Amino acid sequence: NVHAAALAKAHRFDEQTSAFAQDAIEGLSQFPKRLSPKYFYDATGSELFEQITVLPEYYPTRTELGILHDRAGEIASIIPGGAALVEFGAGATTKVRLLLNQCALSAYVPVDISGDFLKAQADALRRDFPALSVYPVTADFTAPFALPDAVRQVPKVGFFPGSTLGNFEPHEASAFMRSAREILGQGAQMVIGVDLEKDERVLYDAYNDAAGVTARFNLNVMVRINRELGGNFDTGAFIHRAIYNRDRHRIEMHLISKKAQSVRVLGRSFSFRPGETIHTESSYKYSLDRFTALARGSGWTPVESWTDADGMFSVHALVA
Ligand code: AVJ
Numbered sequence: 010n011v012h013a014a015a016l017a018k019a020h021r022f023d024e025q026t027s028a029f030a031q032d033a034i035e036g037l038s039q040f041p042k043r044l045s046p047k048y049f050y051d052a053t054g055s056e057l058f059e060q061i062t063v064l065p066e067y068y069p070t071r072t073e074l075g076i077l078h079d080r081a082g083e084i085a086s087i088i089p090g091g092a093a094l095v096e097f098g099a100g101a102t103t104k105v106r107l108l109l110n111q112c113a114l115s116a117y118v119p120v121d122i123s124g125d126f127l128k129a130q131a132d133a134l135r136r137d138f139p140a141l142s143v144y145p146v147t148a149d150f151t152a153p154f155a156l157p158d159a160v161r162q163v164p165k166v167g168f169f170p171g172s173t174l175g176n177f178e179p180h181e182a183s184a185f186m187r188s189a190r191e192i193l194g195q196g197a198q199m200v201i202g203v204d205l206e207k208d209e210r211v212l213y214d215a216y217n218d219a220a221g222v223t224a225r226f227n228l229n230v231m232v233r234i235n236r237e238l239g240g241n242f243d244t245g246a247f248i249h250r251a252i253y254n255r256d257r258h259r260i261e262m263h264l265i266s267k268k269a270q271s272v273r274v275l276g277r278s279f280s281f282r283p284g285e286t287i288h289t290e291s292s293y294k295y296s297l298d299r300f301t302a303l304a305r306g307s308g309w310t311p312v313e314s315w316t317d318a319d320g321m322f323s324v325h326a327l328v329a
Contacts, residue, residue: 032048
C-alpha cells in the first residue's frame with residue numbers, strides 16, 4: 010500500500026503506527042470492511058480487556074484459570090526441570106504464576122509487542138520469583154523471532170493461554186503452531202488454552218455483556234484510529250454487535266454504522282451505508298478433536314487435554 014506508506018513517512022510515524030496505518034487503510038478499503046483485533050490493545054483497550062475478563066458473562070478467563078489451578082501439578086509433572094517457559098503474547102502474569110508456583114522453571118521468556126507493559130510485569134515477577142531468570146522479548150509473536158541466547162541450551166515449553174489462538178483464521182492458526190514449533194525447537198512442549206464450542210446463548214452473552222464493556226472495547230479501536238491516525242470516527246454513530254457464525258465456528262464482532270456517513274482517516278474518506286459493518290474480530294471456537302487435528306497437522310503431538318467440568322474451555326499439552 011504505497012499511499013499509506015507515503016503518508017506514514019510524511020507523518021513521521023514509528024514502525025508500529027505505520028503498520029497500523031497501512032492495515033487500517035487497507036481494511037477499511039475492503040468490502041466488507043475489516044480491522045484486525047490486534048489493534049484493540051492500546052492502554053485503554055488493554056484496561057477494558059482486563060475488565061472483560063472479570064465480567065459475569067465472560068467465562069473463558071476464570072474457567073481457564075480454574076483448569077490451570079486444578080491441574081497445575083499434572084502440568085508441572087510433564088514439564089522438564091530447568092525448562093524455559095516462553096509465553097506468546099504475555100499480558101497479565103496471573104496465569105503464568107500458577108505454573109511458576111508448581112514447576113521448577115529456570116527462565117521465563119514473555120514475548121509481546123508492547124514493550125513497556127512487558128518490562129513492568131517482568132520486574133514484578135523477578136521480585137516474587139528471585140530464582141527465576143526473566144528475559145522479556147519485545148516482538149510480534151505472530152512473526153518469527155529469536156529466543157535469547159541464555160535459553161538456547163535448556164528445554165523449552167511454549168505457553169499460549171487465553172484462547173488467543175481463536176483470533177487467528179484457521180490457516181493462520183496452523184501457521185502459528187508451525188512457527189512456534191520452529192522457534193521452540195525439536196522436543197519442545199507447548200501448553201495452550203483453547204476455547205470450546207458451546208451453547209450459542211452462552212457465547213452470545215459472553216460477547217454482548219449487559220454492562221456494555223465489550224461494546225466499549227470494540228468501539229475503542231475507532232478512538233485509537235482517531236488519536237493515532239488522525240481519524241474522525243463518531244463512535245456514537247456506530248453500534249457494537251457480536252454474532253455467532255455457526256458454520257465457521259466463530260464469534261464475530263462488528264461495528265455497525267447507524268446511518269449513511271463518511272469518515273476520514275489519514276486524509277482518505279471511507280463511506281458507510283446505514284447498517285454497514287466493520288468486522289473487527291473473529292474468535293474461533295474449537296472442538297477437542299478439531300484442535301488436536303490442527304496441532305497434529307502443524308508438527309505437534311497431543312499429550313494430554315484438560316477441560317472444566319462443564320466442558321467450556323480446554324488446556325492442551327503438546328510435544329514437538
Ligand atoms: C483475547 C482473543 C481470547 O476472543 O474472547 C474478548 C478477546 N473479544 N471479548 C476472545 C475478546 C471480545 C478474546 N481473546
